[in-house]
Amino acid sequence: MEYLLHIAILVSIYAMLGLSLDLIVGYAGLLSITHAAFYGIGAYGTALLMINQGFGFFTAMLLGMVISGVVALVIGAVLSRFRGDYYALGSFGFNVIIFSILLNWQSLTRGPLGIPGIHRPELFGISFSDNVMFLILCIILGAIVYGVCWYLTRSSFGRVLTAIREDENMVQVFGYATPYFKLVVFVIAAMLAALAGALLASYITFIDPSSFSLNESIFILAIIILGGLASHEGALAGAFFLIVLPEALRFLGFPSDVAAQMRQVTYGAILVLFMLYRPQGFLGKFRMN
Amino acid sequence: MDILVQILLNAVIAGAIYTLIALGFTLMYSTAKFFDLGYGALIAVGGYATYWSYKQIDLPVWLAIGIGVATAGLLAFLVERFIYRKLRERKASGTILLIASLGVLTIIQAVIAIIFSSQFQTLSKNIGSTRTFNIAGGVITDVQALIFISGLVIMTGVGIVLSRTLFGKAVRAVADDSTVASIVGINSPRILGIVAAVGGAIGGLSGIAVGFDTGIEPLMGMSLLLKGVIAAIIGGIGSIYGAVLGAFLLALIENLGAWQFAGEWKDAIAFAVLIAFLLFRPKGILSK
Known part of the structure; x- marks a missing residue:
């Protein structure tokens, strides 16, 4: 039972990551290989604010999301001016750098030692320290993330995004400032990824840089490629299959160390x-080109 | 003054390694026309094949280096032949190829970790007894001198082959326009295969150089690949001489930056350089 709860919590965390990355890759058509960087900023931001400043989980989580959003705003302002392969390359580089900072800025992040002793959330006297309660919290927050993504993609904002995906020049001709749209979706997705990061930090109660490397970004990308781009159900299905399948x-x-690497081989093989x-993908409405 | 000399020497050695990485990458990019991130794993493959033949089955060092270079080249050829060529036949775009290359990167890195574990390993057998040379108050080791020389040799070799031979002419034709090259009778897929093998072999050699200079680990290719790509971009993507220039410029900026701030910010400095170039001079120094 505990094992099934563990799997369910992981699936819901990765579903949030998949849903938010799909906003950038599936709807806006921008190949971002840096989602784990914002996932990591959220996790480290939340953990450090809780441990060093004594904030509660929810305050720390919201602040972590804001930090991630601000970082995304800065880096996204640069990335949004690129398209295609250069966008992918810039985002790839950013993930390598965030990983290297988490690893090397030892006075803040304790480097490879990681940060232990992160608390489980508590709100209005309700403690989420046992896994059933934590799963409920994950499902509630996951539903909110799903709602945000659903609303965004059905709004006029979302329609402009898909139009940018199909033909950016044409959208510019109609007078839309496309870099602004690309930037906004990037910041929103980064904040949602930070939310997932906060949940991971508090669930595992320990984080270290290895959870936020480029491989993790590739994994999240594999989730939405498997499930299908520009499809919320696809992101959910992808997260489910890619967490459950390798458990076999x-x-x-x-x-266990070989199993972890075999998992990587599976993700890589799925991409190829x-x-x-x-x-x-399985449920995709769009293919990268 | 001595510290500045040492920084310059370090920059020259790092520049030689980046030159190798950027050369292999540029060769592959100029013909295949996509960012092949799987190239990062070939760097590690070179290092590990040499590690296996030199330290685990005790072959002579030159043979071991040859095996490392050949393995990386062969693997690059196989990936090109059985994955990228198939994708191209399906008219896949550069982005599709890039995603597939991410898959290749993940698979190769994981297989290396399964075979050799994720531990950091050194390639050299006689640590501590390396010879050093004094140059104008700075110090370099014999390994570093060899890296620098091999960087120069490969650079000149690639330059001569591309500009002086019939094969080089064919490569440049494919790089210009592979469809037209096919029309005039050049076997484009064959050229792509050979270039992938040569590029992979050069990448493998860079991994071996890093392995003898510091050490190897399965994920070593990622940040090295990034450095190579940055060098290629700031030099002007697709240009061989640009790649060399970019490599040494990047190494110089990085080492000066590490001296001014702290060593751990090297990667971040390199990334800042990339962003600055992409924003203000996206075609690089030597744009074609």
Whole structure:
């Protein structure tokens, strides 16, 4: 039972990451390979604010989201001026840098030692310290994230985004400042990723830089590629399959470190095979081109 | 004064390594026309194949280096032949190829970690007994001198092959326009395959150089790849001489920055340089 709860909590955290990354990749058509950076900023921001400043989880989480949003605003202001491969490359570089900062800024992040002793949330006397309560919290916040993504993509803002995806020059001809739209969706997605990061930090009660490397960004990308781009259900399905499926490796009797690497092989193979045979994923409405 | 000399020397050595990475990357990019992030894993493959043959089965060092270079080249060729070429036949865009190359990067890195563990390893056998040379008050090791020389040799070799031989002419034709190259009878897929093998081999050599200078780990390729790509972009993407110029410029800025601030900010400085160039001079120093 505890094991199933663990899987369910992970699925809901990764569903939030998938939903928010899909706003950038699926709806705006921008290949961002840096989602784990904002996931990490949210996790570290929340953990450090809770431990160093004594904030409660929810205050720290909101502040973590704001920090992530501000960082996204700065880096996004640069990235939004690029398209296509250069966008991908710039975001790739940003993830490598955030990882290197988390690893090397030891006076703040304790580097590879990580940050232990992060508390579980508490609100109005309700404690979310046991896993059933934590899963409920994840589902509530996950529903909010889903709602935000659903609303955004059905609003006029979302329609402009999909139009940018199809033909950015044409949208500019109609007088839209496309970099502004690309920037706003980037900041929103970064804040939602930070929310997922805050949940992860408080759930595991320990974080270290290795959870926020480029590989993690590739994993989140694999989630939405598998599920299908520009589809909320696709992001949910992708998170479900990519968390649950590799768990089977555990039961095949691989040692845990080999199982972790086999998981990476699975994600990589999914990216290659889907690009070869089904670039739009299972439920996708859009294929990258 | 001595510290400045040492910084310059460090920058020259780092520049030689970045030159190798950027050369291999530029070669592949100029013909294949997409950002092949899987190239980062080939750097690690070179380092680990040499590690295996030199330290685990005790082959002579030159043979081990040859095996490392050949393995990286062969793997690059196979990836090009069985993944990228198939994607191209399906008229896949550069972005599709880029996503597939991320998959390749993840798979190769994980397989290396399964075989050799994720531990940091050194390639050299005689740590502590390396010879050093004094140059104008600065110090470099014999390994670093060799890295610098091999960087120069590869750079000149690539330059001569591309500009003076029939094969080089064919490569430049494919780089210009692979469709037209095919029309005039150049076997474009074959050229792409050979260029991938050569580019991969150069990438592998850079991994071996890093391995002898500091050490290897499965994820080493990621930040090295980033440095190579930054060097290629600030030099003017697709230009061989630009890549070399960019590599040394990047190494100089990085080392001066690390001296002024702190060593751990090296990567962040390199990234800032990339952003500055993308914003203000996106075609690089030597734009074509």
